[in-house]
Amino acid sequence: MKMLIELCVNGDSYEVAVEPQTTLAECLREHLGLTGTKEACGTGECGSCTVLADSRPIVSCLVLAADCQGMEITTIEGLAPKGVLTALQEEFVKRGAVQCGFCTPGMILSSAALLKETSTPTDAKIRKALEGNLCRCTGYNKIIEAVRGAAERLSGERDGEAGQ
């Protein structure tokens, strides 16, 4: 039996009719057409379906859509809504951290959550933040370099603002 739920995704409000067992990943992809969220394993192991719920990364394949009412969900489509890439997205492109790109939305959202918490993460912290995201192309080094590069740019901007 379908139920009507209200979701807040990327700042927009949606009323969606879902089954009680519909996952957030399925709801985003099939009901809302936000296919930037990728689902690979469907069992919470690969992290490709990672989205932010109230700024915290969650694997949307293991969360029921109905349980996300009242949360602010951010998907990869909501990170740069006006088409202007964030520093993090730019660094991923610039540093070759993107190959097939299937893990990329999840990688970027996990990284975005980390950078919101701290703009000066250690490499250990970056690795820890990305431990739930698997990539089978890059070998991870370029991804970590991209996050580090974005962190340096963000902390630089903050220093610049502080000095003004």
Add this chain to the structure above:
Amino acid sequence: MSELEYVGKSVLRKDGPDKVTGGAIYTVDVHLPGMLAGRILRSPHPHARILGIDTSRAERVSGVKAGLRAAAGCFRSDGRHAGRRA
């Protein structure tokens, strides 16, 4: 010798921006009119000899259009034989 346009230079990948914004379309993102979805049933045992597959319950599931078997042809939910594969 004229200067090379790309060799020795760092070139941004063309599909990069699409892939970091969720705009890139993969086959799994494509929906076509009348498109059917398939599911692969694999043997839970390595090196097992498949002696038979009972598809009768699968056939009865509502919405099931056809079943394909690699070795012994395939079934369709209307009971007609739908071809054979080696």
